[in-house]
Structure formats: structure tokens, C-alpha cells
Amino acid sequence: MSTPLIHIEHIARTYEMGGETVHALRDVSLDIHPNEYVALMGPSGSGKSTLMNILGCLDTPSSGVYTFKGLDVNEMTDDDLAEIRNKEIGFVFQTFNLLPRATALKNIELPLIYSGVSSEERKERAIKALEDVGLGDRMLHRPNELSGGQRQRVAAARALVTKPSIILADEPTGNLDTKTGIEIMKLFQDLWSKGNTVILVTHEEDIARHARRIIRIRDGKVESDTINPNPVTKFELP
Amino acid sequence: MNILESIIQALQSIRANTLRTVLTLLSISIGIFAIIGAGTAVNTLEGSFNSQLVAMGQNTFMIKRTSSIQIGNSWRKYRNRKDITYQQAKEFKYQMEGISLVSLHNETDGYTAKRGNFSTDPKVTLIGADENFFIVKNFVIETGRAFGLTEVTSSIPVVIIGNDLVVQLFNGENPLGQYITLKNQKFQVIGTLKTQGSMFGRSLDAQAVIPLTVFSRYHSDEWTSSIEITTKAYSKEQLAQAVDESIGVMRSLRNLKPWEDNTFEVETNESVSSQFASFSNYLQVFGLGSGLISLLAAGVGIMNIMLVSVKERTKEIGIRKAIGAKRSWILFQFIIEAITLCQLGGLIGIFFGVLAGQGLGSLISTEAAIPINWVIFSIVICTLMGLAFGSYPAWKAASLDPIEALRYE
Ligand SMILES: Nc1ncnc2c1ncn2[C@@H]1O[C@H](COP(=O)(O)OP(=O)(O)OP(=O)(O)O)[C@@H](O)[C@H]1O
Numbered sequence: 001m002s003t004p005l006i007h008i009e010h011i012a013r014t015y016e017m018g019g020e021t022v023h024a025l026r027d028v029s030l031d032i033h034p035n036e037y038v039a040l041m042g043p044s045g046s047g048k049s050t051l052m053n054i055l056g057c058l059d060t061p062s063s064g065v066y067t068f069k070g071l072d073v074n075e076m077t078d079d080d081l082a083e084i085r086n087k088e089i090g091f092v093f094q095t096f097n098l099l100p101r102a103t104a105l106k107n108i109e110l111p112l113i114y115s116g117v118s119s120e121e122r123k124e125r126a127i128k129a130l131e132d133v134g135l136g137d138r139m140l141h142r143p144n145e146l147s148g149g150q151r152q153r154v155a156a157a158r159a160l161v162t163k164p165s166i167i168l169a170d171e172p173t174g175n176l177d178t179k180t181g182i183e184i185m186k187l188f189q190d191l192w193s194k195g196n197t198v199i200l201v202t203h204e205e206d207i208a209r210h211a212r213r214i215i216r217i218r219d220g221k222v223e224s225d226t227i228n229p230n231p232v233t234k235f236e237l238p
Numbered sequence: 239m240n241i242l243e244s245i246i247q248a249l250q251s252i253r254a255n256t257l258r259t260v261l262t263l264l265s266i267s268i269g270i271f272a273i274i275g276a277g278t279a280v281n282t283l284e285g286s287f288n289s290q291l292v293a294m295g296q297n298t299f300m301i302k303r304t305s306s307i308q309i310g311n312s313w314r315k316y317r318n319r320k321d322i323t324y325q326q327a328k329e330f331k332y333q334m335e336g337i338s339l340v341s342l343h344n345e346t347d348g349y350t351a352k353r354g355n356f357s358t359d360p361k362v363t364l365i366g367a368d369e370n371f372f373i374v375k376n377f378v379i380e381t382g383r384a385f386g387l388t389e390v391t392s393s394i395p396v397v398i399i400g401n402d403l404v405v406q407l408f409n410g411e412n413p414l415g416q417y418i419t420l421k422n423q424k425f426q427v428i429g430t431l432k433t434q435g436s437m438f439g440r441s442l443d444a445q446a447v448i449p450l451t452v453f454s455r456y457h458s459d460e461w462t463s464s465i466e467i468t469t470k471a472y473s474k475e476q477l478a479q480a481v482d483e484s485i486g487v488m489r490s491l492r493n494l495k496p497w498e499d500n501t502f503e504v505e506t507n508e509s510v511s512s513q514f515a516s517f518s519n520y521l522q523v524f525g526l527g528s529g530l531i532s533l534l535a536a537g538v539g540i541m542n543i544m545l546v547s548v549k550e551r552t553k554e555i556g557i558r559k560a561i562g563a564k565r566s567w568i569l570f571q572f573i574i575e576a577i578t579l580c581q582l583g584g585l586i587g588i589f590f591g592v593l594a595g596q597g598l599g600s601l602i603s604t605e606a607a608i609p610i611n612w613v614i615f616s617i618v619i620c621t622l623m624g625l626a627f628g629s630y631p632a633w634k635a636a637s638l639d640p641i642e643a644l645r646y647e
């Protein structure tokens with residue numbers, strides 16, 4: 001097997017809440033290799049988002065080891081983490097997290113601004129990314145002028161425009177109806193088949209069935225980590 | 239990031255919080271206005287003043303009871319000074335003969351000159367002068383002639399009038415040889431003065447010059463006021479000596495003991511301009527001081543606006559950080575925003591400051607001088623203010639934890 005893209009060992013994350021310690025993650029160890037397609041499942045409050053945020057370098061573990069592409073994340077400064085988030089990780093949120101005042105195109109250009117891409121190249125790449133998610137005709141729309149599914153596709157385009165090593169999606173279909181959810185899932189399927197690495201969090205077995213590997217979490221621990229023997233590649237409306 | 243985007247962002251947040259922002263900008267504007275306004279006033283007055291000095295002549299100096307520019311409570315110093323009497327002045331003139339040319343004069347304001355049905359505005363300055371006055375004071379005769387020593391000593395009621403009187407009383411007629419009335423006394427016009435225009439908003443042509451002896455007799459109630467002595471050295475080289483000489487003569491005339499201070503003022507071009515400089519410094523320091531105080535208040539306002547802006551945009555900051563904005567980007571964005579705010583207020587202040595300066599200029603009918611150095615200073619100050627008061631909010635924004643910021647609703 002190839003060297004892991006992500007390697008975590010005995011990760012824990014605790015929060016102090018009014019003198020009480022909340023154990024969001026207790027002891028999680030995982031390896032994620034390039035071009036894996038992983039679904040992260042588990043009941044509400046089990047620690048899925050906490051884990052995703054750590055994997056996405058938005059948060060750091062209270063203890064344990066996290067290496068990304070062989071680099072020790074615990075050693076990194078805030079700016080190093082920002083750079084990893086910018087160049088290596090494409091994060092898709094349940095609530096889209098688009099800048100409300102900026103157009104779709106501007107939203108997608110933003111990560112490129114932070115990585116210092118020239119304005120012409122930026123625009124070119126942003127247009128391409130928007131066309132890739134099928135929204136070439138919505139470039140100058142602001143988020144509130146787009147449907148939920150379209151917003152999520154803009155968010156996905158923003159995650160992809162920097163050509164990251166891994167796509168992390170925390171319940172990307174959570175705020176969408178089934179039909180638009182399927183559109184987004186098609187997008188991830190597509191990305192994966194083109195060689196991208198994808199981890200997504202979901203509640204729905206229907207959605208998890210598309211992934212090649214399913215990790216179940218309970219009470220901040222990995223409950224099971226299995227290969228999906230027969231992943232679904234077709235998308236049908238129920 | 240591109241500065242333009244930050245500036246646009248700043249303007250957007252102004253729109254979002256119009257009232258609060260406008261109030262803060264107002265206090266910046268007032269501060270800058272005070273600085274620029276004082277600067278413009280000083281520059282304008284200086285320009286006007288310097289041209290007056292040039293007109294006064296290089297070799298001339300004056301001896302007066304009090305100084306012409308008085309600052310603070312210097313009046314205390316002058317309160318008990320005795321007038322320079324006509325006798326003293328005449329004696330002074332006599333003793334200075336051969337050393338320099340001396341002219342004595344006295345003047346009062348607010349006269350109305352009349353001729354038949356014509357009368358002037360009550361703004362005529364009546365000057366009682368001796369025969370040297372016209373040469374020493376550079377009063378140029380346009381038509382007719384000046385009066386001489388005999389007319390002064392014999393108290394002949396003759397007058398030389400300025401252009402305002404010519405226009406208002408004679409309506410195109412030749413004034414020479416005609417009579418005008420000043421405070422119930424008839425004077426024969428023997429000459430007219432060359433037009434001088436106006437200075438500090440006052441016409442210099444509303445003047446009537448009569449012999450000092452006539453002045454003393456007819457305006458005896460004003461006669462208590464002190465005689466002004468103007469002395470013209472024969473050359474620039476002799477000026478210093480003439481000044482020393484006159485101080486000596488004047489001291490002995492006023493019976494001063496060696497340890498006593500002068501009870502009169504000697505004003506040369508230089509001493510007047512240094513007095514003026516200290517007056518304009520006073521004005522400038524006052525403008526600067528009050529300006530800086532209001533800027534300090536404005537700074538606190540700017541900081542408050544920026545803190546609110548950071549709070550309101552926590553989510554946005556979280557998004558930016560989540561997709562890879564480094565600390566420096568966020569810092570830069572908010573500092574540029576603060577500077578933009580300050581500059582906007584500053585520009586408004588500069589605009590109105592210059593406008594007020596222009597207003598003052600036209601009031602005293604001189605060209606207003608825009609104080610470029612103070613304009614640059616204001617722009618620098620606004621930039622520094624943005625830096626100083628925007629840094630803390632910007633630092634707060636840059637230090638936000640991405641996850642917590644994203645969660646903020
Ligand atoms: N900032 C925080 N402060 C305190 N406790 C927190 C914080 N964030 C998460 N937790 C706690 O950590 C635990 C795991 O939360 P997490 O958001 O990872 O759950 P989840 O698996 O994503 O749940 P869901 O499916 O509802 O999104 C929860 O018990 C939660 O209350």
C-alpha cells in the first residue's frame with residue numbers, strides 16, 4: 001500500500017465546560033491513503049465533526065499524533081496550518097459557509113487570493129471550477145440568489161479550485177433535499193473516480209453506500225472500520 | 239490581499255453602520271479641520287502681513303507706547319505706561335535731526351466726511367501728521383501736493399484725501415481746492431493719495447491726512463492718546479545705530495533711570511515679524527492642540543467601530559481563515575479598513591478646513607494660502623491613527639480561532 005496521506009494515532013480532543021471535561025474524541029487512530037473514498041458515520045454527538053475539523057487542520061487535538069503527508073501537524077504554527085488548509089485541503093461544510101456579500105465567482109477566487117495566484121489566472125481557474133460543477137451560468141450570483149444545492153456546488157468548487165490533496169465534507173447533504181443531495185453525491189463520486197481522496201460525514205446509510213470504506217464512530221471512539229464490499233455507483237431517486 | 243478590496247470592504251461597512259460611522263468621521267473631520275483651518279489662517283495672514291512689511295520699508299522703525307501685536311496678558315505691562323506726548327515727540331524729532339528722518343502722527347477711526355449732500359461711510363481714518371509723514375510712511379501723492387512745515391506749524395486746515403473720499407464726495411469732479419467737512423470743521427483739499435487697495439479686509443483708501451497741530455486742536459478729547467513716531471534711517475547700514483540713538487534719546491526724554499526698563503516699544507521690521515511669528519505659532523499650536531485632542535477622541539471611536547465590525551464579521555473571518563487566510567491577511571485587511579475610515583474623515587476635514595481658510599481669505603480680501611505641509615501632515619496623521627487605533631481590533635480579528643469563528647452566529 002502507498003504511504004498514508006493522513007496518519008493519526010491515539011487522538012483525543014477534550015473541551016473544558018464549566019469545570020467539567022467533555023470528551024469529544026477519546027482515542028482514535030486511522031490511516032487514510034490517497035484516492036480512498038471514506039464515509040464517516042455515527043450517532044449525533046459521537047465526535048464526527050470534531051474529528052473532521054482536526055483532519056482539516058481547523059482544530060488541533062488535545063493529545064495524540066497527527067501527520068499529514070508525513071508532516072507533524074502538532075508542530076505547526078497557525079500560519080503553517082492556514083497554508084495546509086489553503087493548499088492541501090478542500091473543506092465542504094454542511095452550512096456552505098460562503099461569503100454572503102461576494103458573488104459565486106469571488107467566493108471561489110478567495111482561496112486563490114490567499115495562495116497568491118495572479119488575478120488573471122485566479123479568474124480563469126475560478127470560472128473553470130464553476131463550470132465543472134455545472135454553474136457556468138451563475139457566476140455573478142450572490143449566495144442568496146442561489147438554491148441550496150447550487151450553493152453547495154459553489155462551496156465544492158471553492159474547495160476544489162486549489163487542487164487539494166483531499167476533500168473533507170461534513171454532512172454536505174445535510175441541508176439539502178434528497179434530489180439535490182444526490183447531485184452533490186454524484187459530484188463526489190466523480191471527483192473520486194478522477195483520483196481525488198474524499199472523506200465525508202453522513203447520517204444516511206443510502207449515502208454511505210457510495211463510499212468504498214465506512215468508519216463508524218461512537219462516543220469518541222472508532223466502533224468499526226470496514227471496506228464496503230459492494231459500493232453503489234448508480235444514482236436513483238428513491 | 240489587494241488594497242482595493244479592503245477599501246471597498248471598508249466603504250461597505252460604513253454603509254452598514256451609517257450613523258455611528260458618520261459621527262466618528264465627524265470627530266476626525268473636526269480635528270483635521272482645526273489643524274488645517276489654523277494652518278490656512280496662519281499662512282494667509284502671513285502672506286498678507288509680509289506684503290505689509292514690504293510696504294513699510296526696510297529702514298523704518300516705529301516708537302510707540304504699546305506693541306502693535308498683543309498676545310496673552312501683555313496689556314498688564316502697558317497699562318501704566320504714560321502716553322508719548324506731543325511735546326516729547328517734538329523734542330525727540332529735534333534731537334534726532336541729522337541722524338534720521340522722523341515723522342510724528344496720530345490717528346482716529348470712524349469718521350464721516352461730508353461735502354454738501356454727499357457723505358462717506360463712517361469708516362474714514364483721520365490721520366494727523368507732520369510734514370515728513372508722506373516720505374517716511376510711503377504715502378504717495380496722486381494729484382495736488384502734500385502739506386509742508388509752515389502749514390503744520392500754523393495749523394492750516396488743509397487735507398489730503400484717499401481715493402474712497404474722492405469717489406464718494408466728488409463724483410468725478412476735481413477735488414483740488416474744494417472744501418470738505420470733518421467733524422464740523424472745514425478743510426481745503428490740496429492733494430489726493432494714490433490708491434492702496436485694502437488690507438485685512440479694510441480699505442486703505444478711506445483716509446484723510448491733516449496737519450498734526452490741527453488734529454490736536456480739533457480732536458482734543460482724543461489728544462490724550464499717544465503720538466506714534468516713525469523714524470527712517472538714511473540707509474540700511476545706519477538703521478542699527480539710529481535705533482540705539484533713538485532709544486537713548488527717548489529714555490532721557492522720559493526720565494528713565496538706568497535700571498528702569500523702557501516705557502515704550504521700538505518696532506523694527508524684524509521685531510514686528512518676530513512678534514507676528516509668535517502670534518501665529520500661538521494660533522498654530524492652539525489649532526494643533528485642539529485638533530489632536532479631538533483626533534484622540536475620534537481614535538477611540540474608530541477603535542470602537544472596528545471592534546464592532548470585527549464582532550459582526552466573526553463568521554466571515556472564520557470562513558476566510560478556514561480556506562487559508564493567514565494572520566497577516568486578516569490583520570492587513572482590518573488595518574486598511576481603519577486607515578480608509580480615518581482618511582475619509584480626514585479628507586472631509588481638509589476640504590472644509592481649506593474652505594474655511596478661503597472664507598477667511600476673502601473676508602480680509604487676500605488670497606488664501608493652502609497649507610500644503612499641514613495637508614500632508616493631516617494625511618500622515620490619519621494614516622497613523624488608522625494604524626494606532628485599528629491595530630488592536632485587527633489583531634483581535636487575526637487571532638480568532640477558526641472553528642469558534644465559524645460557529646459564531
Ligand atoms: N466547542 C465545544 N465546546 C464544548 N463541547 C463541544 C464543543 N464542540 C463539540 N463539543 C462536544 O463534543 C461532542 C462531539 O461533538 P461533534 O460536533 O463532534 O459531534 P458530531 O458527531 O458531529 O454530531 P452531529 O452528528 O450532531 O453533528 C459533543 O458531545 C459536543 O457536545
Ligand SMILES: [Mg+2]
Nearest residue numbers: 048049050170
Ligand atoms: Mg457534526
